[in-house]
Amino acid sequence: MLIYIIVGSVREGRTAIKVANWVLQATTELALKDIQTEIIDLKEWDLPLFAGTHPPASGIYDQPKQQQWADKIAQAQAFILISPEYNHGYSPALKNALDYLGKEWQGKSAAYIGYGSTNGSRSIDQICQVGTQLGLVDSNAVLVKGWNKITNKWYYFNDQGIMQTGWQLINNQWFYLNASGDMYTGWLKSGNKWYYLNKLR
Numbered sequence: 001m002l003i004y005i006i007v008g009s010v011r012e013g014r015t016a017i018k019v020a021n022w023v024l025q026a027t028t029e030l031a032l033k034d035i036q037t038e039i040i041d042l043k044e045w046d047l048p049l050f051a052g053t054h055p056p057a058s059g060i061y062d063q064p065k066q067q068q069w070a071d072k073i074a075q076a077q078a079f080i081l082i083s084p085e086y087n088h089g090y091s092p093a094l095k096n097a098l099d100y101l102g103k104e105w106q107g108k109s110a111a112y113i114g115y116g117s118t119n120g121s122r123s124i125d126q127i128c129q130v131g132t133q134l135g136l137v138d139s140n141a142v143l144v145k146g147w148n149k150i151t152n153k154w155y156y157f158n159d160q161g162i163m164q165t166g167w168q169l170i171n172n173q174w175f176y177l178n179a180s181g182d183m184y185t186g187w188l189k190s191g192n193k194w195y196y197l198n199k200l201r
Helices: 016-030 066-074 092-099 121-134
Strands: 002-007 036-041 078-086 109-115 146-150 153-157 166-170 173-177 186-190 193-197
Touching (some): 002 016, 016 109, 078 092, 109 121, 173 193
Antiparallel strands (some): 146 153, 166 173
């Protein structure tokens, strides 16, 4: 499992990068099997303010860096989002980065770290609301297993709660799950063969 530690602050002298480095070190020292962590620094990505014609939920990515950001986020199975609290809210740079995409967030686990002079709890409250709307799964939630419908799409989670992708044999029936985890239906060409995939009954 690949977990991205997303640094949500881009200002000079930010604390978020220090927190991210601590999280990376702590998770590395745990030496968890099959777990990889990587820091994603929004300051390095320098995403322009989103002003696209198409809503990200459409899957049409025509803004500068939007497709590169989508390709990067699609690789991870979970996220740790770090944000300061600004005026009882969370970082606008992080909000912009979340708003850039749609399906790449869906069905993936998320944990949240906030900080500030008032402990950062209000920023976390807001991020959780946005994360839920995007289809992120709160890490404090009950472990999800089996088929789950999220924002009108079906996802399959194994016994460890990990979202599955690609061809999966489930209860003696084959399914194809897209790279974002949602179940594919209709005609699909795989290799040199065509398959017709029905909806869940």
